[in-house]
Amino acid sequence: MQTQSSFKTTETGTLFLVPTPIGNLDDMTYRAIDTLKSVALIAAEDTRNTQKLLNHFEIETKQISFHEHNTQQRIETLIEKLEAGDDIAQVSDAGMPSISDPGHELVKACIEAGISVVPLPGANAGITALIASGITPQPFTFYGFLPRKGKELTEAVTTLAQKPEALIFYEAPHRLKKTLQALLSTFGVDRKVTLGRELTKKFEEFIRGDLEEVLAWATETELRGEFVMIVAGNPAPDATVSAVATESLSLPEQVEAQIQQGASPNVAIKTVAKANGLKKQVVYNAYHELTE
The missing domain is CATH 1.10.40 (Ribonucleotide Reductase Protein R1; domain 1)
Structure with a gap:
């Protein structure tokens, strides 16, 4: 068991988890800006991308890269700096660190080392899409990106099809149609879904309908931008899946x-x-x- 007093003075530094805008820079909070200015170092998923944000808000703090390909080697360096008393902010390219982005391993390492981990609230694409979806928002399951391989994808959606709560997925434009087809084949034609595209940006768009209608839209549309998918829960989890079991197919x-x-x-x-x-x-x- 461990108890953390986030703002009690300690000899070690603090790891701040700082969310960044998912599109609109005006969504950056005053606290996030002040934190990025005050820490000794910013651990960024993509330093080039983060530098644009820092330039916009006139933040001169030094960066160090921290992404999925160098996580293990960077953790040791970051822990050493934190133990020496330096405060560090960790950011992903957009939204909350650790949510479909690097960060979880560093958080675990800090907790094991007795270093305080302080999260800041801020932008999150999944929750942003959920509250505008029109689908019952509570309870919900955040899944993130579905598996890429066909077998693993089928196994995942077969399990998820029975869940009664709203489901939150992220998807890239080039995979959206395949994912919608997999959901349609397992969830059934009547399941409601909302797509959120380019959230908080100039071309923000919501597409609402059942899976069959939204798949037809995706098939006829040139798909651009990252998507958040909100799928309604199964109102009768033990019922058979109509899209698989049909009288017309043996x-x-x-x-x-x-x-x-x-x-x-x-x-x-x-x-x-x-x-x-x-x-x-x-x-x-x-x-x-x-x-x-």
């Missing part, structure tokens, strides 16, 4: 549809069995044309 056809979305045969059979309320062996036999 069990083998349903399995093939899942495989075409990137699932392995084994995962596809499991998904179809669950959607139809059948034992996995029944679907396996039907797909492989085996008799009992």
Whole structure:
């Protein structure tokens, strides 16, 4: 067990977790600016990107790079500086550190070393999109980026399809259609979804509808900018999944549809069995044309 008094004077420095704007620079808080000016060093995900922010607010604090490719080697350096009494601010390119960005490992290292970790409140794309989505905001699950590989993606959305709470995802424009298709295939055509695009920027846009409608929009639209996806929870978690189990498709056809979305045969059979309320062996036999 450990108790931290965030603002009690100590011999060591403090790690400040400082959020940065997700698009609109006016969302930078006074406290965030003052903190970046007062610390001895800023650990930045991309120093070139952060320098633009520092220039805008006339912040002259020195930076050091801290990203997913140099995390381990940098942590030792940063801990040494903190133990020597230097205050350090950690920032990501946009939004909150550690949320789909580097930072968690450094926080853990500081806690283990008895160094105070002080978070500042600020911009977060997921919560910003959630409150404007029109989808019931509480409770919710923040997931971030879904897996890239077909098998892992199918397994993830199959599990998430049963959750009754709102779901928050991040997605890149070049992957949006594939992700929407995977959700549609597993969640069903009627599940409500809201896309938030270019949040807080000049071309901010919200696209609201069911998964089938939003997938059609994505198919017909030139996709640009990062997306936040808010998906409504499952109102009946134990119900079968209508997009998988349909009267128009046989069990083998349903399995093939899942495989075409990137699932392995084994995962596809499991998904179809669950959607139809059948034992996995029944679907396996039907797909492989085996008799009992």
